[in-house]
Amino acid sequence: MSAPDVRTRIVMAAMELFWVKGYNSTSIADILSRxxxxxxxxxxxxxxxxxxxxxxxxxxxxxxxENLVDPAxxxxxxxxxxxxxxxxxYRWLILETDCTYGCPIGSLALELHEADPVVRELLAVNFTxxxxxxxxxxxxxxxxxxxxxxxxxxxxxxxxxxxxxxxxARTHRDVGYFDRGxxxxxxxxxxxxxxxxxxxxxx
Amino acid sequence: MSAPDVRTRIVMAAMELFWVKGYNSTSIADILSRxxxxxxxxxxxxxxxxxxxxxxxxxxxxxxxENLVDPAxxxxxxxxxxxxxxxxxYRWLILETDCTYGCPIGSLALELHEADPVVRELLAVNFTxxxxxxxxxxxxxxxxxxxxxxxxxxxxxxxxxxxxxxxxARTHRDVGYFDRGxxxxxxxxxxxxxxxxxxxxxx
DNA sequence: AGCCCTATTGAATGCTCGTTCAAGAACCGG
DNA sequence: CCGGTTCTTGAACGAGCATTCAATAGGGCT
Numbered sequence: 312m313s314a315p316d317v318r319t320r321i322v323m324a325a326m327e328l329f330w331v332k333g334y335n336s337t338s339i340a341d342i343l344s345r346x347x348x349x350x351x352x353x354x355x356x357x358x359x360x361x362x363x364x365x366x367x368x369x370x371x372x373x374x375x376x377e378n379l380v381d382p383a384x385x386x387x388x389x390x391x392x393x394x395x396x397x398x399x400x401y402r403w404l405i406l407e408t409d410c411t412y413g414c415p416i417g418s419l420a421l422e423l424h425e426a427d428p429v430v431r432e433l434l435a436v437n438f439t440x441x442x443x444x445x446x447x448x449x450x451x452x453x454x455x456x457x458x459x460x461x462x463x464x465x466x467x468x469x470x471x472x473x474x475x476x477x478x479x480a481r482t483h484r485d486v487g488y489f490d491r492g493x494x495x496x497x498x499x500x501x502x503x504x505x506x507x508x509x510x511x512x513x514x
Numbered sequence: 515m516s517a518p519d520v521r522t523r524i525v526m527a528a529m530e531l532f533w534v535k536g537y538n539s540t541s542i543a544d545i546l547s548r549x550x551x552x553x554x555x556x557x558x559x560x561x562x563x564x565x566x567x568x569x570x571x572x573x574x575x576x577x578x579x580e581n582l583v584d585p586a587x588x589x590x591x592x593x594x595x596x597x598x599x600x601x602x603x604y605r606w607l608i609l610e611t612d613c614t615y616g617c618p619i620g621s622l623a624l625e626l627h628e629a630d631p632v633v634r635e636l637l638a639v640n641f642t643x644x645x646x647x648x649x650x651x652x653x654x655x656x657x658x659x660x661x662x663x664x665x666x667x668x669x670x671x672x673x674x675x676x677x678x679x680x681x682x683a684r685t686h687r688d689v690g691y692f693d694r695g696x697x698x699x700x701x702x703x704x705x706x707x708x709x710x711x712x713x714x715x716x717x
Numbered sequence: 718a719g720c721c722c723t724a725t726t727g728a729a730t731g732c733t734c735g736t737t738c739a740a741g742a743a744c745c746g747g
Numbered sequence: 748c749c750g751g752t753t754c755t756t757g758a759a760c761g762a763g764c765a766t767t768c769a770a771t772a773g774g775g776c777t
Contacts, residue, residue, distance in 0.1 A: 317725095335539060338765080339764080339765060348725085349725065349726050349727060350726085350727075350728095350766075350767085351724085351727075351767085352726080354765095354767075359765075359766075417624065418625075418627075420681055421625060422621075422624060424534065424535050424539065424614075424616070425535070431685065435685050438685055461697075464694035465698060467682060468675075468695055468698040470678065471679060472671075473678075474681055478623055478674075479641060479670060479674065479677075482623045488670060491671070492667075492671055494664075495671040498702075499701075502709070541733075541734060541735080542735060543734080543735090552757060553757075554737090554754085555754075558754060559754095563736090
């Protein structure tokens with residue numbers, strides 16, 4: 312319950328500000344006023360603004376399960392349903408933000424056009440972590456999915472569905488765009504599950 | 515062959531700069547040096563920077579078929595193949611830019627967090643136009659697709675696949691992410707076409 | 718108390734940005 | 748060739764930006 316240290320306060324404030332305003336549109340002054348710190352304190356901990364971004368991306372990477380995946384999977388055991396539970400969590404975030412929600416990683420990935428290699432690598436790692444969580448579900452689904460299915464590709468496709476749905480929902484300010492994307496993915500899974508069942512049934 | 519007028523030169527330069535560097539990272543000075551114009555000339559035509567953005571988005575909207583769709587569809591008549599021909603064009607763009615390609619509209623949609631209503635509407639209209647082109651293909655495919663299929667949703671799903679694939683390909687600097695997304699969408703279409711054929715065959 | 722190292726303060730710096738505007742050039746109808 | 752309008756020039760402005768740093772405070776050790 313003790314006050315978090317300076318570094319943590321900065322990272323948490325920057326996390327939210329980068330998410331709401333984007334990286335370039337967030338000034339150091341924004342972070343300072345939000346954290347009630349002075350410029351020197353920030354620059355004592357971080358060499359520069361980009362290093363704050365790096366710390367934010369590391370925080371997303373390290374908090375993936377704790378902050379996003381585990382809450383979404385609470386009370387959901389079926390591996391396939393876990394995938395859609397995670398997507399449902401994003402739907403909730405969209406509603407909670409009046410359809411202004413944007414995936415923090417996706418937004419940063421598209422905003423930073425000439426990103427430093429370290430930053431780009433962290434963006435990629437964040438995507439890989441997310442896809443890894445889905446991949447775990449697909450592995451757990453075992454032979455309910457067709458044999459020979461490229462599970463890595465399918466896991467990436469789930470991320471694609473989320474990112475595309477979030478992007479369109481925000482642009483149109485309408486969850487329907489997200490819902491229809493998830494619905495299409497659901498059809499995709501249903502067809503895959505049906506195909507696997509058809510092969511398994513006639514033993 | 516005569517030199518294009520000032521407005522056109524500005525819009526064309528801004529189109530490329532916004533695409534390469536993003537909106538916020540492109541300065542008026544960038545546009546001026548690229549067009550060899552002076553500040554006064556730009557401000558004589560446009561009230562401000564945002565109006566340049568609006569003109570750029572209108573140009574994308576108005577040039578959708580001429581600059582993107584028609585070239586992609588040249589020599590491709592089958593409506594379903596036209597969808598994948600359009601995606602193939604994006605694949606080519608990704609390769610042409612060494613996997614740094616980003617959809618101009620998608621990038622702007624995620625970069626502009628607190629966008630003016632006019633700008634947001636134009637972003638939405640651009641998406642709608644793109645989806646409309648896909649929808650036309652789906653309609654042309656007629657009863658090759660299952661009856662009762664939500665074609666609007668499927669068309670949006672194609673956009674989702676493109677945006678998600680482009681985003682991941684760029685972040686990982688690897689076309690494979692785009693290819694696997696398209697491949698998953700191909701599977702999706704194959705399964706839909708097979709389902710429709712199964713229903714039609716046993717007359 | 719005295720010392721040293723770490724942490725904080727907040728004004729100052731230099732830069733870039735979008736935008737303005739008075740002055741002048743180019744154009745055109747009569 | 749004149750008068751009026753449109754377009755261009757390019758310096759100037761003020762605001763906001765990331766970053767620096769000398770001065771100061773705090774905390775732990777002897």
